[in-house]
Amino acid sequence: MQALNWLLLTYKxxxxxxxxxxxxxxRIKGMGAVYLQNGVCLLPKTEDHARRLKMMENDIAKMGGDCVILETVALDRAQEEKVVARFKADRDDQYREFLGRCADFEAEIAKEVAIQKFTYAELEEEDTDLKKLQGWFAKIRKLDFYGAALAEEAAQRLEGCEALLDAYARQVFEAHDENR
Structure with missing residues (x-):
């Protein structure tokens, strides 16, 4: 198995x-980096990450700081697994939060169905919320470099939210057809 290469950023x-x-x-966390300690972080080595870190180097200098960017590999397989586990744990934390928001979305739809609030305004609001969930999931997925454990559950949950909104939309359309 080939060793994973990372970019190591140290800054002050x-x-x-x-x-x-x-x-x-x-910004660094937004790229999906894991912090090994304050001012020391890792990212998988990609052209995009290298370019962005080089631009960040300039920003750090403008702040009156200093940084070093290195390419590195783990000393052995056990160290590599520790690092990958850190990346996966960070993404799983994000997926957990995402799953909580999916539960909120599902509860909101259930509430609207229970009180039979089948309005276009409500449908539009729920559609906007679903689009936020979809965008958030895409951002997390993009940073899930090593396949976090909760990725598949989050994908399925999002599909469930999409299906739930489709069913709610049908109810809204049916309610408005009855009114004509």
Whole structure:
């Protein structure tokens, strides 16, 4: 089995202003990086990640900070598995939160069906919420470099939400046909 290559970013930035430091942390996490400790993180080696980290190097310098970007591999298979497990755990945390939002979506549809609120305005609102779920899932999936355990459950749950909205839409359309 071929070793996985990663990009290692180590950086140090001034503690003030905190907004810039936090924005940098968010950008790095938004790329799907795992932090090994403060100011030390890993990403899978890709052209896109290398390019983005090089651009970030410039931003860090503008903040009065310093960074080093290295290509690295794990010392052995056990170390590699630890790193991959960290990536998977981060994605599973995101999938868990996503699954909670799916449950909220399902509960909202169930509430509207229970009170028979079959309006186009409500359907539009639920459609907007579903689009948010779809976009969020796509973002998580894009950062799921190693196939987190909850990925398939999240995909199935999203499909269930889509089917639920389709069924609700049919009820809305039927209710409006009866009114004509």
């Amino acid at each position: 930035v001034p503690s003030e202003p905190t907004t810039k430091r936090i924005a940098l942390w968010r």
